[in-house]
């Protein structure tokens with residue numbers, strides 16, 4: 572048997588303002604995936620949302636917001652599910 576699995580990853584949905592084109596969404600994707608603890612970030616330009624999969628306990632709304640703002644965009648809402 573393999574080692575016991577780590578805790579199940581969690582998902583946050585971030586609504587982002589200021590994205591206009593695929594280069595924008597790529598920039599946001601890169602900013603989010605570079606956060607320690609983030610496993611995956613899928614950014615939808617059309618829906619203006621990022622779906623962020625992360626390891627429990629390693630991500631806060633402040634960290635998500637900071638990454639997006641530093642990339643040059645705004646956060647309009649964050650939902651943890």
Ligand SMILES: [Cu+2]
Pocket residue numbers: 590591592593594595596
């Ligand atoms: Cu753009």
